[in-house]
Amino acid sequence: EAQVTQNPRYLITVTGKKLTVTCSQNMNHEYMSWYRQDPGLGLRQIYYSMNVEVTDKGDVPEGYKVSRKEKRNFPLILESPSPNQTSLYFCASNRQGPNSPLHFGNGTRLTVT
Amino acid sequence: SQKIEQNSEALNIQEGKTATLTCNYTNYSPAYLQWYRQDPGRGPVFLLLIRENEKEKRKERLKVTFDTTLKQSLFHITASQPADSATYLCALDKGAAGNKLTFGGGTRVLVKP
Numbered sequence: 286e287a288q289v290t291q292n293p294r295y296l297i298t299v300t301g302k303k304l305t306v307t308c309s310q311n312m313n314h315e316y317m318s319w320y321r322q323d324p325g326l327g328l329r330q331i332y333y334s335m336n337v338e339v340t341d342k343g344d345v346p347e348g349y350k351v352s353r354k355e356k357r358n359f360p361l362i363l364e365s366p367s368p369n370q371t372s373l374y375f376c377a378s379n380r381q382g383p384n385s386p387l388h389f390g391n392g393t394r395l396t397v398t
Numbered sequence: 399s400q401k402i403e404q405n406s407e408a409l410n411i412q413e414g415k416t417a418t419l420t421c422n423y424t425n426y427s428p429a430y431l432q433w434y435r436q437d438p439g440r441g442p443v444f445l446l447l448i449r450e451n452e453k454e455k456r457k458e459r460l461k462v463t464f465d466t467t468l469k470q471s472l473f474h475i476t477a478s479q480p481a482d483s484a485t486y487l488c489a490l491d492k493g494a495a496g497n498k499l500t501f502g503g504g505t506r507v508l509v510k511p
Contacts (some may be wrong), residue, residue: 289441298502325406328442328487328501344500375441384430384449387489387499389441 287312291376291390297365299398306361306393308376314388315381317359318343319351321372322392328375334359335381366397400425402490404502417475418507421488424469428490430463431471436485436504444463445486446473478509 289310296396298304310317318333320343330343348370350362360377363370373394377387403422412416421431430449434442448464448471449453455462461474475482485504 323505327503328489330499333498347503377441384447386432386444386447387442389443391441392439 289376289378289388289390291374291393293393294391295394297396297398300367301365304363304366304395306363306374306376307362308359308390309357310359310376310378310388311357312380313356314378315356316385317353317376317378318359318387319349319359320377321345321377322371322375325333331361331374340377341348358397361393366395368397371395371397401502402488402501402502404425404486404488404505405413406503406505408508410508411507413478413480413511415478417428417478417482417507417509419473419486419507421471422469422471422503423490426469426490427466430491431462432489432499433460433471433473434460434487434489436487442487463473475507478507480509480511481509483509 290376292307310326315336319331322328329345332343332351334340340351373392375392376390379385379387401424432447433445436442446457446462448462459476463472485506487504488502489499
């Protein structure tokens with residue numbers, strides 16, 4: 286089954302404790318991206334990757350890091366989480382090309398206290 | 399600045415009626431527009447894509463229109479069913495290379511039996 290898998294689904298952590306949210310896709314998609322979703326603000330892009338070792342900032346990259354060492358994986362790293370990073374995070378992948386629709390994971394709900 | 403607006407108020411509709419959602423944008427010249435469905439606790443799921451040179455697109459009971467003069471897209475669900483209850487998101491490309499979709503805040507639809 287074609288899917289984007291994120292882990293964990295729920296995460297509660299404390300300020301400053303480094304964490305990684307994993308994302309993996311099995312569709313051989315070139316593009317992968319991370320979004321956060323907040324009430325009243327909608328989905329906002331954090332980072333995206335057009336291929337292995339190629340990443341770029343989205344609209345809200347501050348406080349996040351990503352890496353794309355393999356085509357299927359695109360982890361999101363929070364080196365020093367802060368409470369304003371409490372949010373619902375989605376990973377997405379799509380084929381190369383401007384019309385290609387996004388395939389989303391089921392989200393990771395992160396709470397930073 | 400660029401802006402995408404969807405009605406943030408929930409749309410309550412009787413089963414069998416047509417639900418119509420709007421997506422308005424300013425300071426954009428999108429080449430295409432996408433619509434997604436999002437259920438609680440799940441990632442968005444792609445529904446339809448419409449290009450700037452297309453006036454209308456249909457898929458089963460769904461219809462999307464795209465008016466680049468009015469800077470508006472309308473999303474219709476005909477013969478609505480309780481299973482159509484969800485949040486619907488529109489997304490526009492930013493016209494740049496890469497994964498540059500920008501999402502509206504979504505409109506929640508509740509279909510009552």
